[in-house]
Amino acid sequence: MNKQQIEYVLTEVRKLTFENPFGHERAERESRMLQQLGAHPGEKHPLKLASSSFRRLLPWIRSTEEALLKRLKTQALEEKWKDHASCLAFFALYHEVANDLDRLINSRTDDSQQNRQLYTKIQQGVAARHRLIEGMTERIWNQPDHLFACFYQLRRAFHYIHNEIIGDSAPIRRLRMQVWESVFTKDMMSYQQWMYHAVGRFPTLILGPSGSGKEIVARAIGLSRFIPYNVKAGRFEASALTSFHPVNLSALTETLIESELFGHRKGAFTGATQDRAGLFASAGSYGTVFLDEIGDVSHATQVKLLRLLQSGEYQAVGDNQTQHYAGKILAATHKDLHAEMEAGRFREDFFYRLCGDQVHTVALSEILQDRPEELVSSVHYICRKLFGATGADELSPRIVATLQSQVPANYEWPGNFRELEQAVRNIVVRNEYQAVRRQSPSSPTQQISQAYQHSSMTMAEWTRAYAKQAYQLFGNYKQAAERLEVDQRTIKKWVD
Template sequence: MALIKPDDYRFMEAISALSYVNPFLPDRIQYEREALGDAFDESKADWNLLGDDPEFHLVNTRKITERAYPLLTTLQKRLAEGVAATGSELKLYEDTALFLIYHHYAQQFKADIIRPKKGRTYDYFNEFLHYWELFFDIDGYDLPEKDEAAHIFACLFQVRRAFLYIFRAIIGRSKVAAHLRAAVWDSIFTHDMQRYRRSFYKRMGDFTTLIIGPTGSGKELVANAIGQSRYIPFDTNSLTFQVDFFKTFFPINLSALPATLVESELFGHRRGAFTGALEDRKGWLEACPAEGTIFIDEIGELDPLIQVKLLRVIQARTFQRLGSTKTLAFKGKIVAATHRDIHADMAAGKFRKDLYYRLCSDIITTPSLYEQMRESPDVLWDLVGYIAKRIAGDENEKLSEDVKSWIKKRIGLAYDWPGNIRELEQCVRNVMIRGAYHPVTETARNPAGKRVDFVLDDVLSLEEMCRLYCRQVYAQAGSYVETARRLKVDRRTVKKYVGAKKEHSRFMENRNRQ
């Protein structure tokens, strides 16, 4: 007789898949649906696009754990009685147990992550170890050994940390933002979390990550999410992680440093290496622990000679301080970012191709704010709320309303936000301090005047007139649905005209040249 009944087997197969799936991909929803069948709640399944805290929408997860726990305890008793089990049944039993243990500690993990403390001891590991022994310390079966418990504890804590950092760093309910969250998750764990758990967790520092995107699009937020979500071993004697996770990210903005200091900041120097080097100094490459991440922002600005040295660091994982012949080992991970067209720079000889091919093992592209708004206009208000909360504290709701009102009445919802999230943040700050924000683009200050000129000059086609009028109504209405209602057309028609912004921009540019 089989250990697991057919219906329970299918249920546990879905749990096993859920345990290793990228939570920001649609696959997660499909596995939840397979696990619950008719009990699946569709309304809150895609929390990745709902925009607010997913903790409020984990209805299906709770339903799964409620069914899984009594099933697992029954199977544990049967295994303790010596019932025969196949390898696949034991694997499903193991994955279901780890799924339940993770969700049992999810809130405790979250509390420790959002309120970090230097040298924190994780006393509840002893309770974790109790559950581990309860489910896995059963003679005669190929189940995880006790010495794996610390590693699994570290993995589960890392999973929770990565989820929180990614979801809180990448704001927005658009599919563009959802895809970015999924891409960052894969950058941390790869697309195969089972292999990551077995061995890849030890190797991810060897892979560099290159983040490409326009200025102000959140590249450092992505880098920070990656850097603070790396695997950190757990010490069962001291009940602490080997390093504090919030001390593992080391950002360096090359554009903010004079060229003469960049090399010293990265590699360090010996006393007397150059004028002003009065004492030995560690560089960031030396200060970074094995679990740490060096973030090199604006790597496209790096001097060619330093590009050569950085290439050697990535290739050989070694470097030397300025003025020293002693070879030091770099043990951490490198994440780099640029807003430049790196391929054009390589073609022009400004950026080394061999360095690019060392950096491109993992590439993440951050979208512009316009790209996100084109697909989901509400992302603008999500970001305004997020920024207001961060800079205004308890006054965030009133500030958020003030900013929304100013944008709708004085800037317009058709504005491009060429400075991306960084410009939007300055808009919020300006409204907070001065009660106003005026973009530098002249056409943004008075778009209507230019539109009237084009109409009077008789240079617009019917298609272009529809586009302009539709966008003007949309700027006042604030949503596709309301715009469609006012114009008495289908919402898809509105989206067609409102979304066709790039073509309109090119038309305006050509007209200005005439």
């Protein structure tokens, strides 16, 4: 390669290194580089989890690195190119070990021998590139264990986002970009140098309609956290595979929520026959607790979670000893939390502790409106999850054909991906699916009118039922009274 080509690749790779791999800027840059450089005379790069165009580009990266290293044997690198050369070394070494990282991710066991072999390979890769990184003082080059941890995190994030958030519609591409930035921020260089611990603990709030894949997004974020590598033990400080701890809060009573999250001591309540660690204790510093349906929790639970978000402190049920949680919290809801705050059901201070990082999932109808053929990839993904790769290849064409013949083209899919999954099951079993017919929503007055027509309740019974509903919704007399604009004693009289 000539000097002009080397400098061109150095300039572009410096930008590639820190760009969002799911962003359109990254795709456009790769395309321009291939147009500029042309077809590489050598073989394609053996990287498996990558687009064909990127595999065509990687040999140029390798050739540039080899040509630059050869040149540096006889002449020093100009000062203005030192940072570029360091980025080239990082980018090339990462993709050199990417297939090894994929095997590590797909392995179901924490194999210290496999870890040590890969760590040694990274050390050797750094040594072979010493002329490219000469004079660079960043921790990422001085500590191979940190470089290994960075590579492992990068590859896990790419793996889970690429494999689980599927599709090529514009809304899905934007969602993948959001998730990547939720993990690494827009400033990946600073993240890998010094922000990884602090940013990794930032709470993330996932918002979107029911059935739109909020837990899939949560898993992708939760399984992509930075985990340090322990050289002496030959293991990472925690297992990425067991680091994600989801809980559906709407399925639990108030007491069970506290026990599930914070744990309890023996005798704290009826049925507490022994001590039990909660999710926050089990997750540890490198784990993630996912609070699904956060919009359904009472004010009492919100207060306890607010304390934990502010200081990391919490107490098990029935215990006075304070414990500390240093992991990540993810929360999700389909509710409009601004409306919930206006109605007094969701605390503003709690919301603002949760909302520093937000990710918005997408309705299936929005995806299909942008790109109707996404139905094919979505059905194939569901079939692969239910029946494996072979079953997906066999079943998905028939299921797609059945959906296209039985479901209106403009169907809104009100249940989103959850409904689509049930449609797949219906077709597998009965070879049919009847689309949900939604009635237009009625106003509160219309709903009361309809209920009244089918009821024989007295005025007193109506009042009692209304008061009990308010008490059940808010969980205490004070807030129920405020909502109905009556005295607490009035509410208590009707509820008791």
